[in-house]
Each structure stands twice: as C-alpha cells, then as structure tokens.
Amino acid sequence: MATYHIETYGCSSNRGESREIERALRDGGHRPAERPEDADVAILNTCTVVEKTERNMLRRAEELAEETADLVVTGCMALAQGDLFAEAGIDAEILHWDEVPTYALNGECPTTTPDAEPVLDGVVGILPIARGCMSNCSYCITKFATGRVDSPPVEENVEKARALVHAGAKEIRVTGQDTGVYGWDTGDRKLPELLDRICDIDGEFRVRLGMANPGGIHGIHEELADVFAANPKLYNFIHAPVQSGSDDVLEDMRRQHRVDKFREVVAAFDDRLEHWTLSTDFIVGFPTEDDADHVRSMDLLAEVRPEKINVTRFSKRPGTDAADMKGLGGTVKKERSKAMSELKMTVVGEAYESMVGDEFQVLVVEEGTGDSVKCRDSAYRQIIVQNAAERGVEVGDVLDVTVTGHNTVYAFGEPTDGDRAADDATDSAPTTA
Template structure:
C-alpha cells in the first residue's frame, strides 16, 4: 500500500474530484500523509484560471517533484495545458482525474478489508465478491495484507447484488483483489456463473467487472466472453493487467501468466463481441527490464490496442522481493514511461475518435464539472454530457446520445 500526499487548487469541482480520488485510494488500501517528504507519491490537482495561477502550478509541481519519489499532476491545467509541464521538464505523470487511483497502485491489486460489505454511493453499488488472490507477485505488498482467495458462495453475492438494486443501484461494480479467480478456493471457477445470475436480477441496471488478472481469465475466457455476449446488463469491459510484454520480465514479476495467454484472451473477446473495451496495465522500469523487454511491451500495446491503459513507473515496496533487486535509474524509467505514455495517448485517442458520429446508450452515473454529467456507454467508455439541465438529464438516467467529439480519454455526447 502506498502513502500519498494530495494538494488541491481551484474551485469546488476540483475539490470534489480530489475527494473522489481519495475515496478510491482509501478503498484500495492506501493512506494519506501530511507532507510530500513522507509520501511514496504526491498528487497535484491543478487550476488554470489565470496566467498567474498557471505559473504557480508549474512552480509547485517543480517543488513537489524534488520532494517526493513520484509525482502525479492532474486537474484543469493538466488536461488543458499538460504540455507546459512537459516543456518545463517537470518529472511527473500528467494524467486525467479518473486515472489517478490506478496510477498510484504500482500494479498492485486493490485491498479489500476483512469486513468489506456492499456500499451504495449515489447510484453506484460497490460489491466486493471475495477477499485475497492466488498470486504472489514479487513487487506487490498487498498480498501481505490479504492472503489467499476467500470466496463466499455465489448465492450470497447474488443476494447482496439484489439488495443493492433494490436500494437504487443503477450500476454494480464487482470488486476484489482478483475477480478472475473467484471460486478457485472451492475448486471451481465461478465468475461467469456469478455474473450470469446477477444479470438475472429484475431491474434496469448495469454491471462492471473489476480487475481480473490474465491467468484467472484465461482458463474461463470462452465461458466469460459468452456470458458478456448474452447479457446486455454487463458492460462489455474487462480489466486484465498484463504488466509487461516480455515473458522474461513476467517471470521475474511472478505474474503466473504469459504474454500469449493475454493475447488469447483478447482474441476470444474479439470473437464474441463487436464493441468492447480492453483495459490493461503496464509497469515500466521493473528492475530486470532490459531495452528489448521494453520494446516487447511497446509492441504488445500496439498489437492489442487497449482502449484504457494504466502506465506506472516501478517503485519499490518495503518487504517485497522486488525491493531487494538492483533497480534501474530514474532517468531510464522516466524515458520509458514517457515513450509508452505517448503511445498510450495515441491508442486511446484513436478509439474515442472512432466513436464520433455514432449513437450509444449511456448510463448517467454522477455529476461532473459545472452543468455536466458523467456517463458510461455499453463498453464502459466515459461520455460527458454537457448542459445536462437543459437536456433534462439526471443521474441514474439511461440516455441515447450522439458522440460529437472527444478529449482523448473520454467522449462528448449530445442526447438524441
């Protein structure tokens, strides 16, 4: 788990975004510290209202970059003028608000507390389906807190999902350290059965499946893809973190899967689904990553073209085996991260650009900045609807929208 320091500048909307970021970080087992010097990562949520503010943001980013191991810059200036941080050679990841929690995790699994119960947050229902995982990744400290997978019965999780729907949930987010290995401790792979039964619950809602490591998904990829194809309530979305395009590095990470298995998962979902979102993670600069290994990761990104990509520079976690390895220099990690992040933006922008002119049904899940709302389409791609009041669009609504444009990592939609 990481120690984080967060600073927020600007309007009430920015403060609201920071609260959401912190909520997701706490849910993943990370904890806040007061000063950047004590933190593993510092988060700067920026404002860009006037030129003086921009200069202050650049100066503060430079200061934080010198005071902490890793810096993440997000917020209005990061989105509108991210190139200014790069031109100033600020050593930071400049990313969208929604990407911050994943960037902090260093490739680790989320942490579910022993007494985790379903939570209704607005119209979003959070359903932890199990605790623990079956992996033993050499860089991950989460395993020390969670242990092996412990899967409640399918019927128990279905009843929890039913209670969330009856309480008003329009979106159920299936969570866990590794949803793909749900049921392994009982001798059966049950994720596809669980999803099928949740989708049988009466009501108008959507279901999103949380992180599932490729090893667990690979063994049930046909069954899982078939369940996705048969159930409209399921967002056509999987988050399968590959972490590297090199089998040698995956071996050193003790990731259990090979690159070929990840590719087979992608090919299977391509066969069953015409429109879906692949989300994955890459750890850049693992201690044993050579230039050729990095090149293989870049090639895998180009080949599979995930629509959502989390790029994280490796950092050591105390008590892990990877912390004992001789690490790569910060400059090399920064260069590789920059190269992959630039490719990532090209790949993601291409996916959202292809949506322009199409009509999609979206679910409005929460309020956005100003008079906008955040929505997700059937493939869990984020769509922003502006002037929501004028359109009579409210949180919890299902709306048909025409995609009119995009801002690289999300689309803009106009109700039709």
Template sequence: MARYHIETYGCTSNRGESREIERRLRDAGHRRTDLDDADVAILNTCTVVEKTERNMLRRAEELESEVSDLVVTGCMALAQGEEFADVDAQVLSWDEVPAAVTNGECPTTTADAEPILDGVVGILPIARGCMSNCSYCITKFATGRIDSPPVEENVRKAEALVHAGAKEIRVTGQDTGVYGWDEGERKLPELLDRICDIEGDFRVRLGMANPGGIHGIREELADVFAANEKLYDFIHLPVQSGSDDVLEEMRRQHRVDKFRETVAAFDDALDHWTLSTDFIVGFPTETDADHERSMDLLREVRPEKINVTRFSKRPGTDAADMKGLGGQTKKDRSKAMSELKMDVVAEAYEELVGTRREVLAVRPGTGDSVKCRDSAYRQIIVRNASEHGVEPGDTLEVEVTSGQTVYAFGTPVASEGPDDADEAEETPAAAD
C-alpha cells in the same frame, strides 16, 4: 500499500477531484500521511494566472526533491503539461492518478467489506484476497489468499443494491477472475449469470481480473458476456508487461500468449467491447528490448483504456531488493508509453463520432453535465444536462458529436434543447 501525500490548489472542482482520488486510494488500502513519510506525492494544480503557474512549477520542483515519486494532475497538468517536462513527475488526468499510485498492485478491500450504494452506482466486493504472489506487490500482506463467499450470498447482496436503486453494479475484488478458487471451483461465470438474472433495469461492470486467472475460463466467460445484455462489454486485464522475461521476474501467473488468447476469445464472442489493461514501466530488470515489446503489444491489441505506472519499490517486497533503474530511464519510458496510449485511446473515441449510442447516465460531471456509459463502458458526456432533462440513472440515446481523447461528447437524440457542441466549458472529469 502506498503512503501518499496530496496537495490541492485552485477551485471547488479541483478539491472535488482530490476527494475522489483520496476515496479511491482509501478503498484500495492506501493511506494518507505527511510529506516526510510519503512514498508518493500528488500535486493537484491550478492555472488561473501566470503567477499561479510559476507557483505550481516551483511547488512541483520542491516536491520532486522530497519524495521518490511525484504525480502532477489538475488544470495546469491538462492544459500545460509540457511545462513540467523538466520535473521528474508523472503528468496525468485526475482519474488516472489512483492507478498510478497503486504501482500495479491489486485493489484492497477491508475484511468486512460490504456493498455500497454511491448515487446510482452499487459497489459489490465479491471476495477478498488473491491467488497471486507478485514480486512487486505489498497488497498480499494485507489481504492473504482468496476467500470467496458463496454465490448465493453475493447474489443476495446484488439484489439488495438493485432494490436500493442501483442502476450500475460494479463487481469488485483483488482478482475477480479467481473467485471460487479457494473451494476448487471457477465460479465467476455462474455469479455473473445469476446477477444478470435479477429483475430490474441495471447494468453490471466486472472489475479487475488478472490474465492468469481468466485464461482458463476465457471462452466460457466470453459466452456469458455475449448472452447477457446487462453486462457491460468491458474487461480489465492488467498485462503489466509485453515481455515474458519481465513477467517471470514479476512472478505474474501469465505470459503474453495467455493474455493474447484471452483477448482473442472476447474478440470472437463480442462485436464491440472495451479492453482495459495496465503496464508497469521501469521494472528493475526491464531492458530497452523489454520496453519495446510492451510498446509493440500496446500497438497490437490497442486497448481503449490503459493505465501506465512507473515502477516504485514497496517495502518488504522482493522487488524492493532488486537494483533499480535510473529515474530518467523510467521517466523516458513512461513518457513514450503515455504518448502512445493517448494516440490509441483517442483513435477509439474519434471512431464513435457521428454514431448513435444507447447510454446509461451514471454520475454528475463538472458543471451542468452528466457522465454516461455505453454498452462497452465507453464514457460519453452529456452537457447542459438539466436542459435536456438528463439525470443519473436515466437510459437514453445520444448522438456522439466529438471525441476528447479519453471520452466523447454526446447530445440526446430526442432532445429539442440547444446545440451545445461548441459551448465552452471546463473539461468534465473522467469517471473511474
């Protein structure tokens, strides 16, 4: 797990984003520490006046000299990211920060992880541990091998969340695809079917599933998605590299063809769905040719959600003993992939403009806005939510009015409220 240091400047919104970043990092097993002991520093920036901008740049330069990895987020990062071009840092929107800090590692839950109801979102950890032995991941030291409670137990927990008011259930784990493997069975399709059979008006999102675990059940699982309207047509498959040589050095349990075959199975079963994936750039053995293979794979499969992480060494892992690449090499590759990522994701959201989508309002956004999700888990923001009478938990139809790279804006179709498409408002923070 990573030790992180976080500094926040600016308004209440920035402080709220930092709290959410910290919550996700804690949920993933990472811990906050002083700057002297940190693996990574996170700088949440403000950009109110020119003096503030100078202060933010100076602080970024100071932090760069103190830690091996620096992440810059917040208002200045989003509005003036180019100002940090000379700083060896990842410049990200706030919702991308937790994934960048985790270095491609699996999420971590505590030994006694229980379901949590956060607003109308229910968090359901279905198992602890994984079946992988990735050379760069320190999480395995904390979680061990997969430990899967019975399907009936997880279904009871899901029912309790629905009865408590959950409108969205997030099925989570270190690797959901290997649920049941400790008992010699592949139980994920059965579990999702059973959860979707629970009476009530709610949606279900499947959490991270490594391609190696999913591959053997890809067609059965894709059929489960096709048969259940309650399941968001969304799957998170972290490929990590487009090079089989790098995947072998990472000790991943899949190769690129398995990833492609899994994606193809969902393409065959579903008309519209969202692929989320992760790439680690700058792994110690990654060559220029390996990096280009990752770029080519991204162009080929065109995921709608992409996490790009620069490799960083974790103490005690085998990859920590490898001779690393230079910081500038990792920075250049990260920048190139991040730019391609933004083009790919923006294209997906631009294609939604002018369409009508049924969405579930999930969380409050910045100001008077609500974050919603359509059937493929694409994020659509409804602004002036109180005027439209929209609250978290509501299901409504919206017309998508504009795309903003990693989310879109939509207006409720039945609303008689004002046209808010051109109203200026601070960019709502993206959901996880």
C-alpha cells in the same frame, strides 16, 4: 507500505475527486506523508481558471517535482493543457483523476473494505464478491494484508446484488482483488455463473466486472466471453492487467500468466463482441526489465490497442521480494514511462476519435464538473454531457447521445434530437381520465 502527498486546487469537484483518490490509496494500504519530500508519490490536482492560476500550477508542479521522486498531475489543467508541463520541463505523469490510484498503487491488486460489504454510492452499487487473491507477485504488498482468496457462495453475492438494485442501483460494480479467481478456493470457477445470475435480477441496471488478472480468467475466458455476449446488462469491458510484454519480466514478477495467455483472453472477447473495451496495466522500469523487454511491452500495447491503459513507473515496496532487487536508474524509468505514456495517449485518443459522429445509448452514472454528467456507453467508455440541468438530464437516466468530440481519455456527447422530441411529445400529449 507506500506514502503519498496530495494537494488540491480549484472547485469542490476537484476536492471530491481528491477524496476519491485518497480513499482508493488508503484502501490499497497507502498512508499520507506529512511533507511532500517524505512521500513516495506526490499528486497535484490542478485548476485552470485564469492565466495566473496556470502559472501558479506550473510553479507548484515544478517545486513538487524537485521535492519528490514521483509526481502525478491531474485535474482540469492536466487534461486541458497537459502539454504545458512538458514544455516547462516538468517531469510528471499526466493522468485523469480516476487513473491516479492505479498508477500510485504500483500495479498491486486493489483491496476491498475490511468487511467486504456492498455499498451504494448514488446510483452506483459496489459489490465486493470475494476478498484476497491467488497470486504471489514479487512487487505486491497487498497480498500481506488480504491473504488467499475467500469466496462467499454465489447465492449470497446474488442476494447482495439484488438488494443494491432494490435500493436504486443503476450500475453494479463487481469488485475484488482478482475477480477472475472467484471460487478457486472452493474448487469451482464460479465467475461466469455469478455474472449470469446477477444479470437475471429483475430491473434496469448495468454490471461492470472489476479487475481480473489474465492468469485468473485464462481457462474460463471462452466461457466468460460467451456470458458477456449473452447478457446486454454486462458492460462489454474487462480490466486484465498484463503488466509487461516480456515473458522474462513476467516470470520475475511472478505473474501467473505469460503474454500468449493474455493474447488468448483478448482474442476470445474480440471473437464474440463487436464493440468492447480492454483496460490493461503496464509496469515500466521493473528491476530486471532491459531495453528489449521495454520494446516488447511497447509492441504489445501497439498490437492490442487497449482503450484504457494504466502506466505505472515501478517503485519498491518495503517487505516485497522486488524491493531487494537492484533497481534501474530513475532516468531510465522516466524515459521509458514517458515513451509508453505518449503511445498510450495516441492509442486512447484514436479510440475516442473513432467515436465522433456516432450515436450511442448511455447510462448517466454520476455528476461531473460544473453542469455536466458522466455517462457510460455499452462498452463502458466515458461520455460527458454538458449543460445537463438545462437539458433535463439527471443521474440514472438512459439516453441516446451523438459523440461530438473528445478530450483523449473521454468523449463529449449531445443528446439526440430524437430523445428531446420524444420528451416534448410526451409532455404535450393529451391525457385521459
């Protein structure tokens, strides 16, 4: 079981994000370490209010990098001035806060709550559709806690989704260790049917499908892509973690897919959807990964160009088969992780840059930092609207925005004049008795 240490600086928003990180890590079987030097990963959630604060953040990051094997820096300074850490010679992974749990979880499957019951958080409904997985990955410890997949009937999950909508959910997140294997234990691949049925529920809401391993959805990927194309309520988004571009490494990881299967999944969605987001994960520095394997992973990332990429530096989990393998040196893993992270930022930055100047309809899903809100377009890309209160924009609203800029991993949007004009016209229209 892995350990973590987290330090948070700055505003209440940063503290809230750190709580979300901790919740995800604990759900994944991780536990806090008493001291940074006892942790497998240290997480520094930064602030960047004034120059003195920046110097303090750099100094603390340098200290943590010396005390721990793996340092992650997130928060405001990481996103606004992430290059300062590299310029200072600090070896750290620079991530948006919601990428931190996936990175720290070492490519392992997420876990659901023990009772696997739905939860409404603001306007976001969390719907665990099953517990457990069908994989036996050599590096994953989660499988020991969750066991094989156990899939409740479709109707039961549909009723839970309906209850979330009636309770005010505007976004339903369908979750599980591996959503793609929903129904395998009963001999029926039920995920396409379940998504169809959830989208048939009356109401205005969106649905996001959670992590589905390529091996789990391959075989239903054509049908699944058809369901996405037919249902506008579904975000055009899939999270299919490939983990490596090398079939040899995938075999050593005991993954249930090979690279060609991953490509076939991507091709099915490319064929049916004009705009969609591919999210995927890579584990860098697996014990049997050689230079050629790493190049294959880099080439695959450059080829498929996902819009969301999680890069994880491999670390051993006690009790797993991979923990007994002779590992690569820390320097090798760091160099490969740095190279892939740089390519990731280029690929993701280009994707968000291509959005600038275009108009998108978005759902406001949660409050952001200060007077801002976080929105999602139809492909689940994050667009930040600032000065939300001044504009009368609230969580749960649907509005059109024009993308005016980006910060590599998310975009900035301005509500269109058409929206404001329509609101003004409504406010000034005469009423009749």
